[in-house]
Amino acid sequence: MPAFVRRAIPRKPPLTFCPLSRNARSPFAGFPQTPPQILCQAGQVTDTQRAVTPLLTADVDGGTFRLRHATPADLPAMVQLLADDALGAGRETAQDMEPYQRAFDAIDADPAHFLIVGEAVPVGDQAGPVVATFQLSFLPGISRQGAWRSQLEGVRVAASLRGQGLGKLMVGWAVAESRRRGCTLMQLTTHHSRSAAHRFYEQLGFEASHVGMKLTL
Template sequence: MATKGDLITIVAMLADDVLGSKRERFEDPLPNSYIKAFEAITSDPNNELVVAFCDKEVIGVVQITFTPYLTHQGGWRATIEGVRTSASVRGKGIGTELIKWAIQRAEERGCHLIQLTTDKKRPDAIRFYERLGFKATHEGLKLKLLY
C-alpha cells in the first residue's frame, strides 16, 4: 500500500504525460488537495492505492475501488484508476503486473466485474488493456463539474 511519503512520486507520475501535465499540479510541496485525497483514499476500506517498487524507488501506482451494486444480484465491482509507471521503466512489464495484481485483488474481494476507463486520446493504453483481456463493451460518458 502507498504511504504519504510516496505521494509526491505518485503525483509526479500522474503529471508525466501530455494529458496529465494539463490536469495535475506537480509542485513541491504538493497542493493540499492531493493530501486530502490521499487521506480519503487510504482511510476508506473500499479503496486501495498500491505502489510498485524497484529497490526503494516507487516505479508504479494503481488505485482500485470496490463498489457494491444492486445490479448483478447485489454484486461488487472493482474500478481501476490512475495506473501509471515511471518513465524509466515503461515497456518493462510493471503496468502489466499492476493490472494483474488488481485483477487478483478484485477476485479476492468477490467482485464479479472489473471496470476502467482510459482517455480516447491514449490509443497505446487502450491496446495495453485489450491485451490484458479488457473489452470496450459499453460507451462511457462523463460530465466535468470543476475547473
C-alpha cells in the same frame, strides 16, 4: 441547445473497458489467485509497516519490483507519475500538495479504496524509488444480481519502464485481489487519445464494451 447540455456531451468520450468472461483465455492464467492479504484497513497499520511490507515482489524485464500500500511520503512521486504524459501535465501540479493530501486521507480512511505503489528493489532490499502507482476500489451494486465490482484508476508506470511487464504485474495483482474479494467484474476508463493504453488493456483481456462519459463540475 443549452450550454450546460452541450458541455455534458463529449465530442469523443473515453472508452470504458470490462474484462472478458472467466471462461475466456486469460493472460493472468499463471498469476496467483490468492495474493497476500491487503494490510490496511483504516488505522490498523502504520505508514512504516506499509512501506516495508510488500503485497507482491516479482521480477520483470526491467528488474525486481514490489507492490505495497502507498504512504503520505509517496505522494510527490505519485503526482509526478500522474503528470508524466500530455493529459496529466495539464491537470496535475506538485506546487500545492494540500489537495492531494486531503484526497489521500479520504482514500486511506475508507476500507473500500486503496492506493498502491510499485517500487524498484535495489541490491540490499532497501527502499527503492517509486516508479508506478494505481488506485483500486471495490463497489457494491444492485445490478447483476447485487454483484460487487472493482474499479481500476490512475494506473501509471514511469516512462523509462513502460513495456517491460510492470503494468501487467500491477493489473494482474489487482485482478487477483478483486477475485479474492468476490468481485465479478473489473472496470476502468481510459481517455480516447491513449491508444497505447487501449492496446495494453485489450491484450490483458479487457473489452471496450461501453461508452464512458464525464461531466466537469
